[in-house]
Amino acid sequence: MAAAASFLNPLLALLSLLLICLSPSTLASSSCNGPCNNNDECEGQLICTSGRCTDDPDVGTHICSASSPADSCRPSDMLQCNSGSFPIYTCSPPVSSSTDAILTLNNFTKGGDGGGPSECDNYYHDNTELVVALSTGWYDGGSRCRKMIRITSTNNGRSTTARVVDECDSTKGCDEEHAWQEPCDNNIVDGSQAVWDALGLDTKAGREPVTWSMA
Structure with a gap:
């Protein structure tokens, strides 16, 4: 029995070592946005932040941002307004057959919060018209x-069509031309009251997730 035990002990130790070596944490490392517990579990120059692998700001890599088209559009500058500092964009996320966006409310009438007349036709538009402004x-x-x-509303699935008549300026704001409003985000579909009504959405929400595509 003693001889058998002495033979098994080294074998058990070897098996334990193999199990450790083959554990998932050492077999694979996580790529962008993959789960992690520490930096060693992330690929290459990625670091572990809040349980996810991401770019290291100290190194200045853009591996994750480059792999995510929606994040590839970054602010070009900051605009100082009385109400604070706001990012400005000259770009928007790539357009697809179902582009994610945020629907906001715009009053396209004269004296409304849309500021001056619409860029596309130099006219004001009634709130009963299905019209929108798009981010720059x-x-x-x-x-x-x-x-x-x-x-299309992400929340209830209802759809409508609308005509593009204006720009929701992502590069300027906080002036009379823009009705003293801050610059638009880079992913905005700024719709009239009629658009909100057609989608069955409550304007009190202020912002609603939608998708859009060319009709």
Whole structure:
């Protein structure tokens, strides 16, 4: 029995060592946004932050941002307003067949919170019209002017079409031209009351997740 025990002890030790070596934490490392407990569990120059692998700001890598198209559009500067400091953008996330966006409310009438007349036609529009303004990157210098887009509510699945008539300026704001409002985010579909009504959404929410595409 003693001889058998002396033979088994080294074998058990070897098996334990193999189990440690083959554990999941040592077999694979996490890529961008993958789960982690420490920096050793992240690939390459990524670091573990809040349980996820991400770029190391001290190194200055953009591995994760480059792998996520929605995050590839970064602020070009900051605009100082009386109400605070706001990022400004010259770009928007890439457009797809179902582009994620945030729906906000705009009053396109004269004297409304839309400021001056619409960029596309130099007219004001009644709140009963299905019209929208797009963030600067999506407005694309007016290339989508007067074109129809389809907007779908992420929450209830209802859809409507609306005409692009204006730019929701992501590069300027806090002045009379923009009704003293801060710059738009880079992912905004700024819709009229009619758009909100067609989607069955309550304007009191202020912001609603939607998707949009060319109609």
